[in-house]
Amino acid sequence: MRIAPVLKPAAALLTGLALGLLATALAGESPLHVLGVLVRGAFGSRYDLGMTLFYMTPLLFTGLSVSVAFRAGLFNIGAEGQLSLGALAMTWAAFTFPSIPAPLSWAVSMLAGATVAGAWAGIAGWLKARRGSHEVISTIMLNFIAAGLASYAVLNPFKNPETQNPETLAVGASHILPALPGFGDAPVSAALLIGLLMACWLGWLFQHTRWGFELQTVGENENAARMAGIPVERVQIMAMVVAGALASGVGLGEVLGSAHRYKLGFSPDYGFVGIAVALLARGNPFGVIASAFLFGALHKGTTDLDLETEHVTRDLALVIQALIIGAVAAEGLWARLGERLSSRLRSLKGRGGGG
Amino acid sequence: MSDLIGILESSLRIASPLIFAAMGGLLCERSGVIQIGLEGLMIVGGFAAAVGALQTGSAAAGLAAAALAGVVFGYVYAELSVRFRANQIVAGTGMNFLAMGLVPFLSKVLYENTGTTPSLPLEQRLSWHWAVVLALGIVAGVAWMIRSTPVGLWIRFAGEHPAALESAGISPRRVRMRSVIAGSALAAMGGAVLSIGLASAYSRNMVAGRGFMALTALIFGKWRAWPALGACLLFGLAEGLQVRFQSGAIPVQLMQVLPYALTLVVLAGFVGRARAPQALGRQD
Known part of the structure; x- marks a missing residue:
């Protein structure tokens, strides 16, 4: 295995963690104590590990969603909206x-979720490919529209009449995904396995299929792809559709695996954290597994800080x-640091040679 | 009649923070830098204003504190996206996360809670009449500067033809750095209007998507100052009407969606052509 692709993300991760912990010193905490709480909170017991895996599950799906679009050179800021409509459709199928x-x-419930979320993301893909609208802006708009539609549906036609909470009817028992054994009461379910399977499958598709090749070519150079006879517009639309379908997978863990109903506002920005997950993984599906795990651990570990x-x-x-x-994004910073380091080495060598 | 005036007044109030943020976004984007961090800027601005006003007892100082916080955040964003050529969407997303995490962090340090800052007495708040006047003044100023001053010309060239600007001996990157910093200060002041103008404290989740709404208004206004002002007022009106007609024939949630749906239609070029600055998001 080559080291280089892992090095930069690892450096970014350590930089982020170290700076974050240093900030806690300003707040009057011992960074080491905070680190201890984070590690114990995330991995301290089988239950804690289970919770980490539970939080990892949605990030796996949104991380993959962002990665697929990224592969085709598109920025899917819309995973948040896609996951909410997808999970809603999944819930609808599961209680109907x-x-x-x-x-x-x-x-059936998976297909319902994937279809709706895929179509929703497809709107942004179509607008990009056929009308030239920037997908970042259109997905931001679609996020707000999705949030409005979801809250309308949950408060009106899908409302659970037995509670004051903004939530839908409960899903049918046969739709509930089994919990994984060995993690105590942690609601980590088979959704995690589905997510891992998806990641491996996508990783394989990227490397070994025509579709994977087309995605990458379009992502790297649209004009070259067009010249090579690749239907660029269709590839872009499909990339968004697949990204949306993947985002709907969040519903598997959150609805079918744990809450068993759609609760309004259940997602603490899983879609946006997915951007960070994909970024750290550099869009590599296998990398997404590792990075979703780390961000899941961060989410679980930090919840214990309150207490x-x-x-x-x-x-x-x-x-x-x-x-x-920030550390991943500032590629120029790393490049510049590298240059400075190597030029210093050179000058040291030069001086050594001269003297 | 008084009902109508009431609705117009409330739309103007609701629109005023959006106007600041949209003008801030305009300065960034016309210079060629995508600014999806308006949300985060409004968050830090709202918080900084509340802290500043509490510490000094003056609303003007609160507004200045917000602008200062915007300058600091804008500087970091400009360094990342202009100097270090980071992807602007990625860096903007990062800045939003930073604001969302940093504000409760500081709030906990200063006030022992992450929810709401201590409440300001009425006389230390920013009068919203002033906020509206200031907002309109800023629109006029930005429109005039972009259209009729050399700096405005540089900003437009940085956003459309950076190579031409470069060959005229002016660094497009320097223009962008300054545009982003100034624009970020304006956007942060929008947060200040929200916290010490329309409310009496900064509270968690107060911004609630308004930064994105300001970005939406900017795009709806096709990246021009007066049309963007129109969009802010329209969105304010839509929200004002919702508050009035909670139990109307059209569900509230669908009304809320309207500005975004309309912008999507405009963006798709079905109503005229919404053309973004040509070099927007490019690294050259």
Whole structure:
């Protein structure tokens, strides 16, 4: 295995974590104590590890979603909207057809979610390919529209009449995904396995199929791809559709695996954190597995900060995420540091030779 | 009649923070730098204004504190996206995360909670009449500067033909750095209007997507100052109407969606052509 592709993300991760922990010193905490809480919170017991895996599950799907679009040179800022409509459609299928037996029921609810979220993301793909609208702006718009539609649906036609909470009816029992054994009460479910499978499958598709090749060519050089006879517009639209379908997978863990209903506002920006996940993984599906795990651990570890420290709260997760993104994003900074280092080495050598 | 005036007044109030942020976004984007960090800038600005006003007892100082926070954030973003050529969407997303995490972090350090800053007495708040006047003045100023001053010309060239600007001996990157910093200060002041103008404190989730709404207004206004002002007022009106007609025939959630749906239609070029600055997001 080559080291270089792992080196930069690892450096970015360590930089982000170190700066974030240093900031806690300013707040009057011992960074080591905070680090201890993070590690214990994320991995301290089987239950904690289970919670880390539970938070990893949605990030796996949104990370893959952003990665697929990224591969085709598109920025999917819209995973948040896609996941909310996808999970909603999944929930709808799961409470409307409660009598479908088990393996088939999962296929039906998954398909419902993937279709709706895929079509939703496809709008942005179509606008980009056919009308030239920037996908970042259109997906931001689609996020807000999706949020409005979801809250309308949850508060009106899909409302659970038995509660005051903004949530839908409960899903049919046969649609519920089994919990993974060995993690105590942590709601980590088979959705995690589906996500891991998806990541491996995508990784294989990227490397070994025509579709993977087309995605990459379009992403790297649109004009060259067009010249080579690749239907650029169709590839872009398909990339967004697949990205949307992947985002709907968040519903598997959150709805079918744990809450068993759609609760309004269940996602703490999983779609946006997915951008960080994909970025750290550099769009590589296998990398997404590792990076989703790390961000899941960060999410779980920081939730314990509220109770176990005096001055720091779970919001530290956002700061660390931002620092990691900044460190990954500032490619120029790394390049410049590298240049400076190598020129210093050269000058040292030069001086050594001269003297 | 008084009902109508009431609705117009409330739309103007709601629009005023958006106007600041949209003009800030305009300065960044016309110079060629995508600014999806308006949300984060409004968050830090809102918080900094509340802190500044609390510390000094003056609303003007609060507004200045917000502008200063915007300058600092804008500087970091400009360094990342202009000097270090980071992808602007990525860097902007990072800045939003940073604001969302840093503000509760500081709030906990200063006030022992992550929710709401201590409440300001009425006389230390920014009068919203002033906020509206200031907002309109800024629109006029930005429109005039972009259209009729040398600096405005540089900004337009940095956003459209950076190579031409370069050959005239002016560094497009320097123009962009300054545009982004100035624009970020304006956007942060939009957050200040929200926290110490329309409310009496900064509270968590107060910005709630308004930064993105300002970006939407900017695009709806096709990256021009007066049309963007029109879009802000229109969005303010839509929100004002929602508050009035909570139990109307059209569900509230669908009304909320309207500005974004309209912008999507405009963006797709179905209503005239929304042309972004040519060099927007490019690294040259």
